[in-house]
Amino acid sequence: MARRRNNRSSRRNKKRKINKIKLSVLIIIIILFIAGTFKLTQGAILAIQNINDNKQKTSVKESSENDNETLQTEVDKNINKKYTILIDPGHGGNDKGTIANDKVTFEKDITLKIGALVAQKLTKQKDVQVIISRNEDKYVSLADRAKLANEQNVDALVSIHLNGQTGGSDATGLEVYYTKEKDDDSYELAKQIQETITSYIDVRDRGVKSDRFQVLLQSKMPAVLVECGFLTNNEEVKKLKDEEYQNDLAEGITQGILTYIDENMKK
Ligand SMILES: [Zn+2]
Known part of the structure; x- marks a missing residue:
């Protein structure tokens, strides 16, 4: 068990x-x-x-x-938009434009900066549209710049340049060119831009001048060429390289164009 x-x-x-x-x-x-x-x-x-x-x-x-x-x-x-403006930064690519005494400051770079600023400011206007002939460092021929303006049938062309003095370095200041050969409002546009910039910034006023620049002659609308200052003068170069100064120049050019539109186109 x-x-x-x-x-x-x-x-x-x-x-x-x-x-x-x-x-x-x-x-x-x-x-x-x-x-x-x-x-x-x-x-x-x-x-x-x-x-x-x-x-x-x-x-x-x-x-x-x-x-x-x-x-x-x-x-x-x-x-x-009612008004079309062609902004034309001078030179570009192989064409450096005037070269400053430091050998590294080129006209083509500063014109591009000022041109881009003017384009930016103008585009903000509700009735103005902007065409820019170049927005990068590339070569555009003078004939192509004028051709662009004519083909796009713009209301005005504003070419932006910096000056150079041959055989000297004392020249300074701002001048705006138009061409007498054209029977249009080019002089009025030049005068408005010249007056507005010189009222905005402290710069020697060299006045409005006439010359036979190709881009002015070949374009079929009021056209001017702004010489913003001399790259051959060391003091002016310092200013022209300064971003604030570039912005002031751009503001002056923009307000000049807008005054021109108000007074000559809105009739
Ligand atoms: Zn130039």
């Missing part, structure tokens, strides 16, 4: 052992199940996040498309 009992108890022990194994397996299965579910959930979360990301990407895409639309409308609006 005792053996039997022993047998019984050992059977019971076996049963317990089996139960323990079953329980362990069950626990492992549960753990695996939970882990699996967690992974799945995480996967699902990731998938949702991806969808959201894609949605965001799409909305970014949509908004950049909207930006393009805005730009397009702005261009359309520009077409409806």
Whole structure:
């Protein structure tokens, strides 16, 4: 009996052992199940996040498309602007223009800076649109500048240059050129720009002059050439290289053009 009992108890022990194994397996299965579910959930979360990301990407895409639309409308609006001005930064590329005594300051670089500033300021006017003959350091022939003005049928051309004195360094100041050969409002445009700049900044006023510059002669609309200062004078070079001075010059040219439009074109 005792053996039997022993047998019984050992059977019971076996049963317990089996139960323990079953329980362990069950626990492992549960753990695996939970882990699996967690992974799945995480996967699902990731998938949702991806969808959201894609949605965001799409909305970014949509908004950049909207930006393009805005730009397009702005261009359309520009077409409806009443006055078109061609800003022509002198020289460019291989044609450096006048070179200062330091040998590294070129006319072509400063004319580009002043020209870009004038274009920026004029574009802000609701009735004025601007065409610029070059907005980078590249060569554009004088004939092509005039041709651009004629083809685009602009209302006025303003060429921007810096002066150079041959065989001397004492000359300073500002002068604006027009050409007498053309029977139009070129003189009025030159006078407005000259007067406005000299009222804005402290610079020697060399006055309005007439000369036969190719870009002025070949363009069919009022056209002027602004000589902003002398690169052959070391003191004036310092000023001309200064961004604030460039901005003042640009402001003077812009206000001069706007006064010209007010007084000569809005009749
Ligand atoms: Zn020049």
